[in-house]
Amino acid sequence: MKRALLFLGSLLLTVSAVAQEMRNTTDLSTLIIYAKEYNKGLYRSFKDFQTNSPSENGDLVIIDRSTAAQTYLLADKNQLVIRDGAGEHKVKDYWGYCDGRNLYVKDNGLNKIIETGYYCIYRQHGQQASRGYYNPADMTVNNISNPVELVKVINIMTGEIYDLSAYNLRKYILPQDNELLEEFRSDKEKKDKLEYYIRRFNQRNKPTI
Template sequence: MSPMKQVWCFFAIFFISMISAAQNKDEADLIIYAHALKKGLYKSFEEFQTNNPSGEGDLVIKNRSSAAQIYLLANRNELVMRDAAGQEHKIKNYWGYCDGQYIYIKDNGLNKIEPAGYYCIYELRGVQPSRGYYNQADMTVNSISTPVRLKKVINIITGEILELSAYNLKKYILPQDKDLLEEFRRDNARKDQLEYYIDQFNQRNKPVFQ
């Protein structure tokens, strides 16, 4: 090999190594690969994605009663910050929160996320009033509160959030894994195993930055 070719070969190997190292660093930054969670406020999806909260302070999740959720049309909880005097101030603009042990996304209140892989699952909870019933004892009409639960998934690369449903699995998630999609189509009980297919997808597919 001529000296000129040797030089070009050296630079080609060098640049390929640099690109590979940068890619591996980016992948290692994903929160699903973190050895420890950093406590604080996520002001954006990217801060959650890379385990890098930028908001600090005495942050506390405050729960609301079922009555408050129904009659005030309020979320089931909210995030507040306590100042040095002990006064609580509501946090308005943020994406999520980490208490150092668990991660919460802001979606109709704060909901715990399981950072398990390519798609992370969380459950949205709340209560809503249903039809009233007549109480013969005191001749009043009382309302019944109905718990509401809805599971969602979030793509750790794009931040896209989808309801965890058979339609969304078949339409948007599993087409990225054709063998798993075919298994899903043949499964007569698939509607009862939605989380199983998310878990299988996460095990079979490694998220990487594009």
């Protein structure tokens, strides 16, 4: 048992050291939030996005799916395809995409990043089926589709993605800025100002190693 505990402790120290080494070797000047222009292409990993370094390129295009497909087939709102001589092929296993002007993260389809910074902001859109209603004219039950939206943020240093909620701001994000955290805690209208606070955080804080 003692030998197993020693091995586990050694393993944890090794993992921690590797993570710290990766963090220390990050060149902040390569972060996409400082890029003057975005390189077009496919991000296979968060690292590709973080450093503005798409790993693949080609004739890539985003194709929207119908509301019915999203609601009844549980399909993503859109999909990324690559075109070649054999036609269109769905792209699989990737993190995001850049069309040369806009940045997208894959999360229930591709969602445009609307602001970059220490925490990049995007809105996840989709369709959700609600309870059906009976139509006496043709004796059928029809489902109503409701659009849903979640605001999410990406930590540019770690790749962690959080729902933009009062809890996540208070617990994980704002503790890095004590003054802003205290302002948030005392704000009685904070639940209606979540994006305001994440933007304030981005203005006041820059990524560090």
